Amino acid sequence: MSNFDYALATQQNPRPLAGDGCTPFRISGGPRAVMASAHALETAMNDTSSRPLIVGIGGAARPLSSSETALRLALQSAEQYGARTELFGGTELTALPHYLGHEDVGDMGRRLLTAIRAADGVMIASPAYHGSISGLVKNAIDYIEATARDSRAYLDGLPVGLIVCAYGWQATGSTLTALRSIVHALRGWPTPFGAGLNTSSGIFKDGVCTDLRAAAQLELVGRQVAEFAETQRAKAKTTLHAGVGA
Numbered sequence: 001m002s003n004f005d006y007a008l009a010t011q012q013n014p015r016p017l018a019g020d021g022c023t024p025f026r027i028s029g030g031p032r033a034v035m036a037s038a039h040a041l042e043t044a045m046n047d048t049s050s051r052p053l054i055v056g057i058g059g060a061a062r063p064l065s066s067s068e069t070a071l072r073l074a075l076q077s078a079e080q081y082g083a084r085t086e087l088f089g090g091t092e093l094t095a096l097p098h099y100l101g102h103e104d105v106g107d108m109g110r111r112l113l114t115a116i117r118a119a120d121g122v123m124i125a126s127p128a129y130h131g132s133i134s135g136l137v138k139n140a141i142d143y144i145e146a147t148a149r150d151s152r153a154y155l156d157g158l159p160v161g162l163i164v165c166a167y168g169w170q171a172t173g174s175t176l177t178a179l180r181s182i183v184h185a186l187r188g189w190p191t192p193f194g195a196g197l198n199t200s201s202g203i204f205k206d207g208v209c210t211d212l213r214a215a216a217q218l219e220l221v222g223r224q225v226a227e228f229a230e231t232q233r234a235k236a237k238t239t240l241h242a243g244v245g246a
């Protein structure tokens with residue numbers, strides 16, 4: 001049994017996902033370090049509506065790209081498993097200048113970094129370009145370097161779901177491996193199941209995934225990121241609670 005068959009076998013009723021986009025989201029929190037006070041802890045403990053934030057980065061310059069559609073569907077799955085989401089798709093990624101390492105990262109750069117700093121989990125979706133990730137997606141990832149001196153550096157401790165779209169199978173593997181290596185370098189935790197989608201037969205139509213197995217892959221990525229993020233948040237709250245009570 002392949003990894004994917006095994007993953008599917010452990011899921012009940014995988015369902016196709018309709019791509020009606022992600023819920024617009026306004027960031028209300030700051031880095032988790034901000035929570036390290038009794039007041040912040042009390043607020044967090046009393047806020048039963050608070051849900052983990054999953055930030056999606058991915059897509060291509062053209063509208064309705066397969067990688068952005070796939071990312072939207074995986075984010076939608078994460079929402080179904082209790083997360084709130086923010087998407088940085090093709091429009092946002094093309095608005096990011098080349099990352100130059102300057103302190104002034106511009107409006108979109110600031111928006112991206114604010115979201116990353118508030119994130120409880122991340123998803124990255126890239127088309128396969130010449131067997132690896134696209135420059136557009138890598139440029140967005142480069143901005144994460146600006147968090148190197150944060151109390152939570154890079155993607156430290158965060159679950160990161162990965163999605164690759166390619167016009168064949170070979171590049172799905174090499175591109176997924178490249179993404180996993182990048183996430184490891186950023187101290188993130190690639191979630192166990194990465195989605196490798198072969199788009200050559202046309203698996204997306206009007207924002208909907210018409211291939212049941214591909215849709216199940218995206219649902220699984222969303223579920224694993226949302227569940228791991230929730231587990232990590234619960235653990236952080238318990239740790240803070242113990243610290244305040246001591």
Ligand SMILES: Cc1cc2nc3c(=O)[nH]c(=O)nc-3n(C[C@H](O)[C@H](O)[C@H](O)COP(=O)(O)O)c2cc1C
Pocket residue numbers: 059060064065066067068126127128129130131132165166167168169170171172199
């Ligand atoms: C510059 C470029 C390089 C590509 N390289 C590959 C490749 O090496 N292997 C592959 O299977 N598909 C390759 N493709 C095809 C895309 O990966 C594929 O069509 C993907 O679904 C596009 O995703 P998008 O709709 O998000 O742009 C390439 C496409 C472009 C534009």
